[in-house]
Amino acid sequence: MPLDPLSSTFAALADPTRRAILARLALGETSVMELAKPFDMSLPAISKHLKVLERAGLISRGREAQWRPCRIAPASFKQVDSWLGNFRRFWDESFNRLDGLLEEMKAEEAAKASPRSQRKVRVKKEKQRGRTRE
Amino acid sequence: MPLDPLSSTFAALADPTRRAILARLALGETSVMELAKPFDMSLPAISKHLKVLERAGLISRGREAQWRPCRIAPASFKQVDSWLGNFRRFWDESFNRLDGLLEEMKAEEAAKASPRSQRKVRVKKEKQRGRTRE
DNA sequence: CATATACTTAGCTCATTGGTTAAATAACCT
DNA sequence: AGGTTATTTAACCAATGAGCTAAGTATATG
Known part of the structure; x- marks a missing residue:
């Protein structure tokens, strides 16, 4: 109950x-x-x-x-x-900017690890939605 | 309904x-x-x-x-x-620090306006609760 | 047209919730 | 002790909510 x-x-x-x-x-x-x-x-x-x-x-x-x-x-x-934090990126612009920054940093990190797999970062159909953080 | x-x-x-x-x-x-x-x-x-x-x-x-x-x-x-923002000060430390800062700034502003009414900023019985922002 | 796929609507149960009044408990004040 | 004040508990009722099954609608496809 x-x-x-x-x-x-x-x-x-x-x-x-x-x-x-x-x-x-x-x-x-x-x-x-x-x-x-x-x-x-x-x-x-x-x-x-x-x-x-x-x-x-x-x-x-x-x-x-x-x-x-x-x-x-x-x-x-x-x-x-x-709990609400899991959804903050859907409305909080400044959070999104931070999010973007983190993505960039991760991308760079990945680039360092294997410089080959650079490119085609954006998925197509799901226009910006549909990605997970971390 | x-x-x-x-x-x-x-x-x-x-x-x-x-x-x-x-x-x-x-x-x-x-x-x-x-x-x-x-x-x-x-x-x-x-x-x-x-x-x-x-x-x-x-x-x-x-x-x-x-x-x-x-x-x-x-x-x-x-x-x-x-809505939750109205209560953020109850748990978010960094918010509280900002809050404190704003209070200080306001106090200073008030001091400039009438230097006389300076003093006794803190209320006593309600230990830090019980004040409103703004 | 007929059938399959992806839903939604209708109608039913059962539990929970928000309100009520009346009575109980608890602590203070002669 | 007896009364007043503050608050909770009990018993009830009407309305809502989450689940179900069965039937309905909408779109695609053979």
Whole structure:
């Protein structure tokens, strides 16, 4: 039943209420009451959302008297970011420039190793897509 | 009933099959049949997954005879990345260093404008959290 | 035209999810 | 102890989502 971590993190992020809660928490640690205020929703509903966020590793909760202060937990964010990294080249221009540079360097390295197999670097039909890094 | 774009994108990403499909597509455009191969799952199931990915803006589909080739669509990835950007400071050290630098620059700017209000830059209780950028 | 290939749509199940209200727990404050 | 405040748990409901099989559509080919 338990989804893999990345799935439950993405699932947790797929709700506007939860994203709003995270946005609020980005401003600093706060209580459940405080978090609930902006929403036209019962407290138990918020409590559930927080549980989802916690189990997704996106927040952590402390205890301070009758309050359970919530704060952002970096780890899952980081994982999402690094998963997203696999696709960065599809939209990030500066990343692509770096990518191109690395390719060049590799090509040069290869040239040094066997100067013969130089030439025809570009594949034809798949116009620039369809290559892997590394 | 249609979720906001970010929500449907995150929802689409919250499934390992769909993420695997995207990973395959990162290697290049391909057909539904080809995409379905690695999975122990009916073709209609894959077809549904593709529809979800398409409506989430994560892929786009062409037509070529009886094939519907799929490819990565950058826009939604970009949106996810930029949403994630709001939280980058929580885990990305280099981002934090940049952040610190910007704060310093702003402080200096402020000092120039009114040299009087210099001093007590750091807030106390919220130990480095709890400040907004900009 | 008939058949094969590549999908998609329809209709069905079953599990999960987001919300509700009512009741329980926990810690503080007379 | 008894009350108030903060938060969670339980029990329920309606809607969504992922899977299936069977049937439909579209294009190529014999």
